[in-house]
Ligand code: SMG
């Protein structure tokens with residue numbers, strides 16, 4: 001459903017930077033606590049100007065098999081050289097839509113592919129004077145903003161933190177859960193705030209043997225439970241979904257359009273979290289959106305603690321018509337005191353504005369980028 005074809009780019013160089021961005025507060029999930037966001041920023045240098053992307057890996061392979069220094073290696077050793085070779089005048093230049101195909105022979109590493117594709121897409125969109133939102137098919141000027149709340153010291157502390165976000169105006173709360181920190185945490189939030197839009201995310205922390213515990217969550221009227229089981233537990237998710245009234249939403253399991261199609265065919269999910277990084281790019285994300293919309297399955301836009309680059313792109317994606325549930329596209333200041341873009345995303349009446357400028361619609365704050373950079377490399381043709 002994407003709009004008309006974009007101009008190809010002459011890719012001259014790709015700059016990669018590892019950033020360390022301190023978080024305003026620790027973020028705890030079932031797999032650990034982060035206090036600093038480690039992420040890779042991509043700059044595609046083309047004959048017509050630069051484009052920016054973000055590789056949303058984390059320091060360690062805990063959310064998925066990808067991690068920053070694996071991404072750093074595979075990008076420099078294989079993926080960037082393949083793009084540089086393809087993006088020459090002799091080979092007809094590089095179209096953004098061709099990036100995925102050029103990288104396809106290399107198995108996996110979807111977050112890296114997504115970050116590289118976004119940088120090429122941004123460069124091409126800027127050259128064409130078009131916005132990412134318009135190109136992807138956005139139909140909204142603003143989107144409702146949900147917030148993902150990490151596991152806190154105890155349920156009382158969780159209630160305090162949730163209260164702060166509700167006071168800021170977030171329209172939907174997602175709390176992280178894990179075995180032993182599920183029913184009581186959810187009950188505390190429901191007791192404190194009544195019928196707010198509420199959902200939980202387990203990040204694969206359970207097995208089918210926990211079905212009875214997870215069924216206890218049914219009484220809270222949650223919007224959904226996100227990724228209770230392992231990434232490859234598609235059949236077990238279908239079994240679990242039959243035992244729960246709470247809708248099952250898949251995150252980690254949905255690694256591609258094909259994975260989404262399989263999960264829907266097996267009734268493993270009735271809601272889908274779409275993250276461009278996890279599925280190999282924003283163009284694949286749109287294809288998954290289209291599939292789910294056709295199937296009548298609601299989707300929402302997930303988050304990977306993006307910097308202003310990925311956050312702007314997520315806002316564009318989340319403005320597509322099938323994104324009928326509030327996503328994890330929160331304001332930049334939910335995570336960062338200083339973002340790397342000049343106009344970080346803010347919350348306005350519980351909503352986030354979809355950038356309309358060319359490309360991803362935000363400009364890089366060079367000083368902030370330099371301050372956060374701990375490693376930098378530039379690969380040239
Ligand atoms: O970007 O607001 C955000 C984070 C949303 O909870 C979030 N992401 O499983 O959905 C998820 C997690 C993945 C990142 S955990 C470090």
Ligand code: MG
Nearest residue numbers: 201226227251
């Ligand atoms: Mg999740």
